[in-house]
Amino acid sequence: MTESQIRNDVRSFVIQNFMFGQGDRLQDSESFLESGLIDSTGVLELVGFLETTYAIKVADEDLVPANLDSVESVCRYVERKLQGASRRAG
């Protein structure tokens, strides 16, 4: 899974679910919280999406803005998780 694939998946999930398809203005570095895009239930929906799409487990401790508050931070987080998983598997 490449970094750009993850970015596309995450962007399209956010645009479809939180911007109702109108995502032209979404910047990858934009804070979901500050822009009012995602509220508390939205974060849980995002977590559900990441867990099913990438077969990762999002721990309670990971529910912080540094991991999940923008397209960019979500991508970095997913990559980290996937690398961790493949290291363990290898």
Add this chain to the structure above:
Amino acid sequence: MQVEQFLENSAQQRPDKVAVVCGGQRLTFAQVDQAANRLANGLIAAGVRRGDRVAVYLENTIETVVGIFATLKAGGVFMVINPTTKADKLSFILNNSRAAALLTDVRRSPMLQTIAGRTPHTEFVVFTGPSDPGAALQGKRLLRYDELTAETTDFGKPLNRSIDIDLAALIYTSGSTGTPKGVMLTHLNIVAAATSITTYLENVADDVILDVLPLSFDYGLYQVLMAFKVGATIVLERSFAFPHAVLETVVSEGITGLPIVPTISAILLQLDLSKYDLSRLRYVTNTAAALPTAHILELRRRLPHARIYSMYGLTECKRVSYLPPDQIDVRPTSVGRGMPNEEVYLVDPDGQRLMHGVGELVIRGSNVMKGYWELPEETERVLRPGALPGERVLYSGDLFRMDEEGYLYFLGRKDDIIKTRGEKVSPREVENVLYEIAAVADAAVVGVPDPVLGQALKAVLTVKPGATLTERSVLSHCAERLENFMVPKIVEFRSSMPKTSSGKIDKKTLHETVTSAPLQG
């Protein structure tokens, strides 16, 4: 007593105690008081006079708190506007209230460009944030929060001639006609409600209260007012979106009071709370919608040392009732009884007082609002003569059952107002927005039961012949025009709409036929 004295008294008695924590910032009572004095002097110099309305359109930040108290110190009336409010509604509120000033974040400057020309009463805008607003706003003077509150400016307390029957706040809520209405609250109303609530919560200066609720919502606003009243510390968060981060704050700040709504308890209960040291948590309060009984039982099991307060309120009188924590295991579905210094009772359709049974809830007390801003007829409908000459009591429009011991159980609304996430939503306001969509023939918005939201908004639509419409495009349209809590959760398309003989949509029949699709989350 006036509301700004909550801050002034605490600043005098506990100048060096931390008053507000927000992000990385910590301000003492003396610092908040000085900043509010400076901003108040700035507002007065810019032209704010006694009784003028000042709109505060910000997220939960220290500037929001300073803005509220600065407005009061200047003798003005504060209005905290939900930060998810869109341009058209903001413009309506500014014009309806004829707000003299607007305090907002500089990042909202592009949005304000679109309404500057049609909000003539609002003469100046105070911008928070690091950067310059850049482009001018038509017909408005622009001021910088940083400059008005800079330490070089004088922070003497401005002369203030307000008395306690003057207005302190306007809180806009959804009206049955589809246009928002401003709930007028005097200093006396707010002081009375804050006194009653802090009495039954037994708040003290050692309390540290977490506020994740928007200050535009009276439940979020009062956390700040009540903390300042008793000299406690308020910890502001923008939302509960990142629960681990918020719970870390609960631990690190030693939070003693946690006000929540059912959506937050649903998230809390998905986490392993035993990983966090919540031993200092003294109480959890819930209002907005009733907590599902399963949540109450789980919270009791996981936080056995914390008292759980189940409460019920209306913006028109702030809080109505609370269930004493020792009753939560006995009658978990009740929202309790009236607060200290307040009387609540039920009346039948003829206005006769009931000792128990089912009726409309009436509230009598100093916490009852003065009325709806410039809406005398709507005011008369809900504020009616009480027992004493000149007294007015509040007819809530809410149907309740009262058991033989006087405990209240919420049943529903008398009108078609929908209560979702504790906010009142007028179906008309949402329907008006739906009718803006060219393809919509008929639109009706109804509330369907939802375990967490209380009620969820459902839009039922018919489409004009030959036109097509998708759920996504409907929701997108709504999201661009309505606050987040007013955007329907479910959209149902039908081939025809039930109508009455006069051709109006038959909401009663519609209610009977709406079948709620299973909700996500």
